[in-house]
Amino acid sequence: MYEFLKTLDRRWVFLLMFLAVATPILLKVTFPEKPSAMVMDVFNAIENLPEGSKVLMAWDFDPASRGELEPMASAFTRHCAEKKLKMYYMALWPLAVPMIQDSIRILEREYPHLEYGKDYMNLGYKPGNEGVIKVVITNIRKLYTTDHYGTGVETIPMMNGVTSVQAMDLIVNVSAGDPGTKQWVQYVATPFKKRMVAGATGVQAPQLYPYIPEQLIGLLGAIKAAAEYEQAVINGYPHLAKIATAKEGLRRMGPQLVGHVLIVLLIILANVIYFIGRRRGDSR
Amino acid sequence: MNNRANAIWAIIFVVAAIFLGWRIATGNFGRVYVKSQQVTVNADDGSVAASWETHTKVPPRDHQEEGVSLSIPRTIGLWAGAILTLCIFSFLYGDNPFYKTAESIVVGASAAYLMVIGFWTQIIPNLIGNIVPDWTRTWATPGLDPEAKADYVYLLPLMLSIMLLWRLAPVGGWISRWPLAFFIGATAGFRLIGFMEADFVAQIRATIIPIWVKDAAGGVDIWASIGALTMIVGVISCLIYFFFSLEHKGVVGKTARLGIWFLMVTFGAGFGYTVMGRIALLSQRLEFLFYEWLWLDSPTADAVSGTASLIMPALGG
Numbered sequence: 001m002y003e004f005l006k007t008l009d010r011r012w013v014f015l016l017m018f019l020a021v022a023t024p025i026l027l028k029v030t031f032p033e034k035p036s037a038m039v040m041d042v043f044n045a046i047e048n049l050p051e052g053s054k055v056l057m058a059w060d061f062d063p064a065s066r067g068e069l070e071p072m073a074s075a076f077t078r079h080c081a082e083k084k085l086k087m088y089y090m091a092l093w094p095l096a097v098p099m100i101q102d103s104i105r106i107l108e109r110e111y112p113h114l115e116y117g118k119d120y121m122n123l124g125y126k127p128g129n130e131g132v133i134k135v136v137i138t139n140i141r142k143l144y145t146t147d148h149y150g151t152g153v154e155t156i157p158m159m160n161g162v163t164s165v166q167a168m169d170l171i172v173n174v175s176a177g178d179p180g181t182k183q184w185v186q187y188v189a190t191p192f193k194k195r196m197v198a199g200a201t202g203v204q205a206p207q208l209y210p211y212i213p214e215q216l217i218g219l220l221g222a223i224k225a226a227a228e229y230e231q232a233v234i235n236g237y238p239h240l241a242k243i244a245t246a247k248e249g250l251r252r253m254g255p256q257l258v259g260h261v262l263i264v265l266l267i268i269l270a271n272v273i274y275f276i277g278r279r280r281g282d283s284r
Numbered sequence: 285m286n287n288r289a290n291a292i293w294a295i296i297f298v299v300a301a302i303f304l305g306w307r308i309a310t311g312n313f314g315r316v317y318v319k320s321q322q323v324t325v326n327a328d329d330g331s332v333a334a335s336w337e338t339h340t341k342v343p344p345r346d347h348q349e350e351g352v353s354l355s356i357p358r359t360i361g362l363w364a365g366a367i368l369t370l371c372i373f374s375f376l377y378g379d380n381p382f383y384k385t386a387e388s389i390v391v392g393a394s395a396a397y398l399m400v401i402g403f404w405t406q407i408i409p410n411l412i413g414n415i416v417p418d419w420t421r422t423w424a425t426p427g428l429d430p431e432a433k434a435d436y437v438y439l440l441p442l443m444l445s446i447m448l449l450w451r452l453a454p455v456g457g458w459i460s461r462w463p464l465a466f467f468i469g470a471t472a473g474f475r476l477i478g479f480m481e482a483d484f485v486a487q488i489r490a491t492i493i494p495i496w497v498k499d500a501a502g503g504v505d506i507w508a509s510i511g512a513l514t515m516i517v518g519v520i521s522c523l524i525y526f527f528f529s530l531e532h533k534g535v536v537g538k539t540a541r542l543g544i545w546f547l548m549v550t551f552g553a554g555f556g557y558t559v560m561g562r563i564a565l566l567s568q569r570l571e572f573l574f575y576e577w578l579w580l581d582s583p584t585a586d587a588v589s590g591t592a593s594l595i596m597p598a599l600g601g
Contacts, residue, residue: 009289014376015296021567025574067568068561094401095394109340127406134474145409145428152427186478190486202557202564206550214490215482222557223564255567256560263559 005273006282013266020262024254031253035232039225041218042197043079043232045170051084053169054162058184059103061176062095065201070102071226071249072199073174077103078246079233080172081111081119086158088168090123090144092132092179097125097148110243117156124148129179133187136165171196181208185215199226227253293377313579314366316358317347344579366577369569414438491519518546 023029035043049055057076061069080087087107089100100122107114114120123144126132135143140163146152153159161167171194175181181198189196189211197217200208205221212219220229226249233240240246307313318339324332342352371386409428413420417432444463451460495516497508524536525543532540574580 011293011377017566018570021563022570022574025567025570026580065561065565067565070568094398097401125401125405126410127402130474130478143410145413145432146425147427150425150427152429154429155427183478186482190482202559202561203554205557206554210487210490211482215486222560224560252564252567255570256563259563259566260559 002273002276005269006277016262016266017259020258021255024258027254028251029254029258030247030250031257033227033231033250033253035228035235036225038212038218039220039228039232041213042199042220042229043236045195045197045217046076046079046083046085046172047236049083049085049169053083053085054158054167055080055085055087056165056168056171057087057089057100057103058092058171058173058175059089059096059099060092060180061099061174061201062093063098065176066099067252068201068223068226069174069176069199070099071223071230071252072220073099073103074106074245074248075226075230075233076172076174076199077106078110078237078240081107081114082233082237082240084119087120088123088158088162089121090136091125092129092183093176094125094127100124100148106245117151118158121156121158122148123153130183130187133165133179133183137188137192138164138166140164166192166194168194170194173198175199175204176201177204180204181216181219185211189215199229223249223252223256307578314359314363314577315344315347316355316362317342317344317352318355318358319346319349319352321351362577366573369573373569411438411442415442491516517542522546 046055057080059073061073077087089103091097091100104116104120104122107120124147126143128135128143132143141153144153147156165171165188171184171188173181173184173196175184175198181200181204184196184198185208188194195217196215197219198208199220200222202222205219208216208219209221220226230247230249234246319342321338321340322335323338324335326332339355339358341355341358342349346352347354368386368389371382374380375383408420408424413425413428413432414435415438417428417434421428421430444466447459448463449460451457493512493516495509495513497505497512499505499508521539521543523543525532525540525547527536527540530536
């Protein structure tokens with residue numbers, strides 16, 4: 001057994017991980033989530049805004065991190081729609097445009113009373129990374145002469161009086177890397193003291209925690225926080241519990257639990273094999 | 285791998301192939317149904333200003349409802365997404381031509397997508413649209429501000445762009461170094477300010493906090509105090525670990541060693557978060573394969589198709 005485990009082919013580990021993730025998905029295993037204090041900070045930042053407040057929804061992620069970030073983006077969208085906030089979507093990643101369209105599809109399907117141009121709009125993608133942030137914080141119309149669909153921004157009612165991102169009451173950023181939350185903190189939240197919350201991938205989250213609470217009100221780190229935030233939104237607006245797509249993050253916590261247990265067991269097993277090998281004087 | 289392992293893997297692949305074969309034979313998977321709806325926008329005088337048809341994805345169980353039809357482009361997209369996902373997953377078994385093909389498609393499609401997006405979102409509205417706005421409005425962006433006047437300052441970035449592309453010319457490649465130097469200098473200055481303000485000054489300020497944190501009643505909040513103390517000790521010990529002007533021995537050495545422990549905990553947290561992220565990505569892909577492609581009883585039958593929703597608009601579905 002020792003010899004087998006010591007030279008275990010990594011493909012067996014992949015197969016085990018496939019089974020660990022696939023089984024809870026097929027069995028639809030879910031667990032209750034209790035929103036943490038950090039998640040409630042994010043929730044309250046949106047919840048405490050008065051109706052009609054302007055929120056910049058900066059979606060900076062692409063399909064590669066969709067599994068982790070789409071639940072957050074959808075929950076932010078639903079929460080802002082429930083609060084009747086004005087949503088301005090924009091993207092610094094070219095492939096974030098379909099992600100924005102997915103969020104807008106939620107508004108069209110679940111909130112048909114909300115109107116494009118009055119309650120929400122899609123500014124679309126602009127290349128230039130943090131350069132775009134630097135421009136829109138002082139003059140949004142310099143870069144965004146039209147919305148994503150080619151309509152002149154001066155003809156869109158909710159752009160009345162919006163000359164820069166400084167007009168926003170809150171910035172909500174969902175980010176998978178650079179440019180993303182770090183750049184929004186560096187060029188908007190810190191120098192202009194703008195209120196900001198963010199959702200980030202697990203890889204990114206540890207680098208962003210130091211910005212809390214001075215530069216970031218709160219951060220949703222990885223799928224666990226996404227699930228907690230979904231739960232917080234459902235607690236606040238219980239009718240959302242009937243919508244299956246409003247619980248995407250909650251649903252993905254089943255595979256997380258089994259997958260993590262497997263990883264922990266594999267780490268323990270690898271260490272046991274290492275110490276047995278050392279005791280035996282095995283140099284390999 | 286030994287023969288026994290090869291045999292087990294062969295059995296796994298055969299079982300998967302039989303399952304797929306069974307699904308294909310029964311025909312109960314891999315189709316996308318849509319409901320079509322006519323949208324009409326009336327002008328102020330009541331005439332039809334614009335009219336178009338929208339296609340909304342419906343759950344397979346509703347495919348016999350009125351107005352629901354099979355969407356061929358979306359079905360092709362669904363199969364393309366599923367096959368490409370399996371091709372990428374095949375790399376876990378080992379490098380192979382299927383993986384290489386899928387990888388090349390991703391790289392090629394991404395490059396083309398970026399070029400098209402860059403052209404229509406930057407070059408047309410922000411460069412050409414500013415230099416010749418009237419002409420741009422006639423053929424590219426009718427929504428451009430009718431009051432817009434030509435702004436010839438934008439000839440400067442146009443000139444820099446041409447100089448940058450000059451490196452492709454057989455002679456005078458050095459010309460591209462000037463705009464490159466401009467971009468590097470501007471970017472460096474630009475980022476320096478952001479980092480100085482948000483990551484240096486603001487972070488120092490955020491570290492200057494009381495160690496004894498008081499609660500609302502005026503007493504000492506033990507856990508908040510422990511948190512504050514841990515943060516301050518962590519910052520100082522990590523800074524000392526990276527301070528190489530003093531030899532790491534004695535008090536300095538012990539503090540630097542504590543700094544290593546803090547760093548290890550940070551790396552561990554990063555690793556844990558990364559695992560969580562990767563499992564989330566895997567579970568999303570498996571949900572796509574199980575529910576959207578194989579129709580294994582979706583919990584979100586009304587879900588917007590993942591990969592298909594990205595590909596289909598491009599195919600007109």
